[in-house]
Amino acid sequence: MNFIDLKLQYENMKVEMQEAINKVLESTQFILGPDVSALEKEIATFCSTKHAIGVASGTDALLVPLMAMGIGPGDEVITTPFTFIATAEVISLLGATPVFIDINEKTYNLDTSQLESKITKKTKAVIPVHLYGQCADMDELLAITQRHGIAVIEDACQAIGAEYKGKKACSMGKASALSFFPSKNLGCYGDAGMILSNDEDFALKMRQIANHGQDVKYSHKYIGINGRMDTIQAAILRVKLKYLNEELKSRERLAEAYIDKLKDVVTVPYKEDYNRHVYNQFTIRTTQRDELCRFLNDHGIPTAIHYPIALHMQECFKYLGYKKGSFPIAEKSTTEVMSLPMFPLMTEEQQTEVIHQIRKFFGKA
Numbered sequence: 001m002n003f004i005d006l007k008l009q010y011e012n013m014k015v016e017m018q019e020a021i022n023k024v025l026e027s028t029q030f031i032l033g034p035d036v037s038a039l040e041k042e043i044a045t046f047c048s049t050k051h052a053i054g055v056a057s058g059t060d061a062l063l064v065p066l067m068a069m070g071i072g073p074g075d076e077v078i079t080t081p082f083t084f085i086a087t088a089e090v091i092s093l094l095g096a097t098p099v100f101i102d103i104n105e106k107t108y109n110l111d112t113s114q115l116e117s118k119i120t121k122k123t124k125a126v127i128p129v130h131l132y133g134q135c136a137d138m139d140e141l142l143a144i145t146q147r148h149g150i151a152v153i154e155d156a157c158q159a160i161g162a163e164y165k166g167k168k169a170c171s172m173g174k175a176s177a178l179s180f181f182p183s184k185n186l187g188c189y190g191d192a193g194m195i196l197s198n199d200e201d202f203a204l205k206m207r208q209i210a211n212h213g214q215d216v217k218y219s220h221k222y223i224g225i226n227g228r229m230d231t232i233q234a235a236i237l238r239v240k241l242k243y244l245n246e247e248l249k250s251r252e253r254l255a256e257a258y259i260d261k262l263k264d265v266v267t268v269p270y271k272e273d274y275n276r277h278v279y280n281q282f283t284i285r286t287t288q289r290d291e292l293c294r295f296l297n298d299h300g301i302p303t304a305i306h307y308p309i310a311l312h313m314q315e316c317f318k319y320l321g322y323k324k325g326s327f328p329i330a331e332k333s334t335t336e337v338m339s340l341p342m343f344p345l346m347t348e349e350q351q352t353e354v355i356h357q358i359r360k361f362f363g364k365a
Contacts, residue, residue, distance in 0.1 A: 001350055003302040004183055004343045012345070013239055020235040032211075033231030039238050040194070043178070046241065047160070047170040049196040051203035054229035055210050058157040058179020061193035062127070063090040064227060065153050065175035068205045071096050071124050078118055079127040079155075080110045081311040081322075082330040087129055087155050088311050098320065099123070100312050102327040106270040108283075108337075109136040111329075116144050125151045130159035130169050132306070133185070133251075133278035134271060138164050138172050153177065157193075160186050161248045163276035170196040175206065180237055185251070185280050186244050192233040247344035251279045254346055258282055261355045265362040267336075281306050282342040288361075289338050295361045301354055304339045 002008075010017065020035075027033060036054045044052035055061050071077065073095035079087050081100040088098040101114040108131045115126065126145055128136035145152050154170055156162070157179035162169040170176035180192040195210070197203045205222070208215055213224030255277070259268045267285035271277045283306060286292055293303045310330045312322035324331065340354055359365045 001301055001341060001353070002343070003304060003339075003341050005345060006182060006187075006343075008345050009343070013243070016239045017236060020239050021232055024232050024235050027231075030231050031228055033234070035231050035234040035238055036229050039229075039234040039241070042238065042241055043194050044196060046168075046244070047176075047178075047196055048168040049171050049176070050198045051196065051200065053195040053197075053203060053207045053210060054234060055193045055195060055227040056229060057191040057227075058177055058181060058184075058193040059086040059090060060210065060225065060227040061157070061177035061179065061195045062086055062153070062155060063093065064195055064206050064210050064225070065177070065197075065202075066090055066094055066096070066125065067209050067222075067224070068175075068202060069124065069151060074122060075124045076120060076122040077125045077127060078115065078123060080129050080131075080330070081313075081327050082108060082307060082333055083129045083131060083155070083311065084157070084307065085311060085314065085316075086157075087127055088317070091127075092317075096124070097122075098311075098317070100320075100322065100327060102329045103333065104137070105329050105333075107134055107136075107272070108132065108333060109134065110141070112137045112140040112144065115141065116148075119144075119148050119150065123148070123150055125153055127153045127155050129155040129157075130162055132269065132283050133159050133162055133280040134269075134275050135159060135162050135164035135169050138167075142172065151175075157181075158184065158280035159278060160184070161244065161276070161278045165274045171198070174199060174202065180233065185248065185278055186237065186240055188233040188236045188240075190230070190233055192229050192237065194229075248278050250344040250346075251342065252277075254342060254344075254351060255279045255282055257351060258284075258340065258355065262358060265359060265364055279342060281339040283337050283339045285333070285336045286338070287336060289336050292358065292361055293338055296354075296357055299357050301357055302341060305334075305337060306339050307337075308334055310334050 213222035
C-alpha cells in the first residue's frame with residue numbers, strides 16, 4: 001500500500017498528461033508559456049479571487065507577498081509554530097522576526113484568542129496556516145488585524161478547495177499562497193506554487209517581483225527573485241485541475257469512513273460545522289503514536305508525521321529565544337499526531353485494512 005498513490009493517479013490521466021506535456025515540448029515555451037497564464041485564470045476562478053500569479057514553489061508563494069510589502073529587518077510577522085518550516089522560513093529570510101503563538105488543540109490552526117496580545121508596533125503581517133486542509137478562524141483573525149491595520153497572508157498550501165463559511169480558502173487575505181508540491185491535493189510533477197490576491201496593484205507588484213522585479217524585459221523596477229513557474233508544470237496542473245473537485249469529494253468520503261470507524265479508538269480530525277475540510281492529510285492523534293506507527297509499518301501500512309518538531313524547537317530558530325514549554329499545545333501535538341494513507345483512488349479494501357489494523361492494535365478489531 002502507498003501513503004499517496006501518485007502512479008495510479010498518473011495512469012488514469014496518462015493520455016491527457018502526455019498530450020499536454022508534448023504540446024509544451026513542441027512549443028519550446030518552457031518558461032511563462034501560455035499554459036501558465038491559462039492556469040492562473042483557472043486557479044483564480046476556482047479560488048474565487050481576481051488575480052493569480054504562478055510561481056516556482058509554495059515557498060516562493062509565501063516569500064513574494066512579504067517582499068512586496070517591504071517586510072524586512074525590524075519587522076515582525078505572527079504565525080504558528082506547528083506547520084512546515086517554509087511558513088516561518090520566509091520571514092527570517094527577509095531579516096524580519098517570526099513571532100509564534102500557540103495553536104487550537106482541536107483544529108491545529110493558529111489560536112486567534114492569543115493573537116491580539118502578540119501584536120506590537122513592529123507587527124506588519126499575520127500568516128495563518130489552513131493546516132491539513134481546514135481553514136483557520138478567519139472572522140476573528142480578520143477583525144483583529146483590521147483593527148490594527150495589519151495584513152493577512154493566507155498559507156493555503158494544504159487547503160485548495162477548502163471553505164470557511166462559504167468563502168474559499170485564498171479569497172480572504174491580502175494575498176494567499178498555494179503549493180503544488182506532488183503530495184498536495186493538486187500537485188504537479190516537481191515544484192510549483194501560486195499566489196492569489198484581490199488587490200490589482202499588489203498583484204502586479206508581486207508578479208514583477210517573482211520575475212526579477214521586471215515591469216518590462218530588462219527594466220527592473222524592484223529587487224526580485226527568479227520565482228517563475230515552469231510551463232510544463234502548468235500544463236500538468238491544468239490536466240489535474242479538471243479532476244480536482246471529484247477528487248476532493250472522494251477525500252471527504254474517505255475521511256467520513258475513517259472518522260466513523262476510528263472515533264472510538266483515536267482522536268479523529270475535528271471539523272468546524274461551517275468549514276469544508278479537504279483533508280490534504282488525514283491526521284489522527286493518540287498518546288501511543290510511535291507504537292502505532294511501528295505496528296502499522298510492520299503490517300505494510302505507511303504513515304507520516306506532520307509535524308514531529310515544532311518550529312520554535314528547531315535548531316535554526318534557536319536565536320528567537322523560545323524554550324520547551326513556550327507553546328505547550330503545539331509541543332504536545334508533535335508527540336501525538338500521525339497521518340494515515342489518504343488519496344482519492346484509495347480502494348475500500350485498502351481503507352478497510354488500515355482501519356482493521358488500527359483497531360487490532362487497540363484490541364478492538
